[in-house]
Amino acid sequence: MSELALKKSSHKGLAIRSIIKRAIFITIGAIIMGYGLEAILIPNQMIDGGVTGLSMLLSHITPINLSVFLVLLNLPFFFLGYKQIGKTFAISMLYGIIALSVATSFMHHVEPIVHDELLAVVFGGVTLGIGVGLTLRNGGVLDGTETLAILIEKRLPFSVGEIIMFVNVIIFAIAAFVFGLENALFSMLTYYIAFKTIDIVVKGMEDMKSMYIISDHTTEIADAITERLGRGVTYLHGEGSYSGEDKRVILCVFTRLEETKMKDIIREIDSGAFTISTEVAEVRGGRFKKRDIH
Known part of the structure; x- marks a missing residue:
């Protein structure tokens, strides 16, 4: 077999493994979210936002299954x-929605795990956040609201977040009439809580940040960052607009968990x-790997 054919075969194998991995994690995410809906939110008459929340409202007032x-x-x-x-x-979205639909169907008569509203709020939000977060992290979608918001954003002067918020305000307002104001507020x-949990699952606890540092002690600061934090730095060259002096600027990328130590080093x-x-949304390539701290 030629080298080109071997490369094509290798790429195909990687693509298949990537698709299988994506499908597995989307399925797991859908099952977790389905359990959160059927075992926590629905028994306590609470809803999620978006299309899922609207579906929960309609299934409550009609005999049709969620x-x-x-x-x-x-x-x-x-x-x-x-x-x-x-x-x-679109295919990832369709697969995620079907997986969620099947999960809620099988769990429709599952035994509720909490009957207290505050516990339902906390554990319901965390469960939904983990399920949706796993799905989003692997390229899937469990609710069409985000798709609608992305498309509307191109035609209206509103951000995706503002559009989603507007849609959810309407849905929760309807929920206040169906389930009562208190349950709508709990929802x-x-x-x-689900939104914050999604953020953690998608980005991870080691969310990345970058920092630009302008100082007269750049060499000392750079050495301390490398020795005490284990992070490499990049020198950029700048010029002061007022003074006209050449300035050396430090650029460093690090995790959110390292931010406090970074500030302490600079302050000292x-x-x-x-x-x-x-x-920082994403870091790839280069020599970003953390060095050993001696």
Whole structure:
């Protein structure tokens, strides 16, 4: 077999393994979310946000099972996603929604695990967040609201977050009439906890940050960061607009858990250093691996 054929075979094998891995984690995420809905939220008359929340409302006021509404209400967003975002996204979304629908169908008569509203809020929010977070982290979607928000954002002067918030305000307002104001407020709190949990699951506890440091002691600060934090730094060259002086700027990328130690190092060497911290969505390549600290 030629080298080119071997490479193609290797790439194909990696692609298949990637698809299988994605499907497994989307399935796990859907099962976890389904359990959170059927064993925690529904028995306590609370809802999730988005299309899932609307499906829960409709299943409550009609004899139709939740699993049916989950598929029917999300189908339009599947077609929108297929046309506007892409085939891979749409297929992953459809698989996730079907997996969630099947999970809720099998767990429809599962025994509730909590009967206290506050416990339901906390554990319901965490369970939903873990399920949705696992799915999002592996390229899947369990609710079509995000798809709608992404598409509307291109035509209206609102962000994705603002559109999702507006949709959820309407859904929770309807929930106040169906389940009562108190349960609607509990539902909003559950959604907030789920949102924060999703953020942790998707980004991880070691969320990345970057920092620009302008100081007259850049060499000492850079050496201390390398020795005490185990992170490499990059020197950038800048010029002061007012003074016209050449300045050496330190750029360093580190985890959120290392932020406090980073600030302590800078404060100890130069308490007057000018620093700028920013969130980093992703880090790839280079020599980012953390060094051993001696």
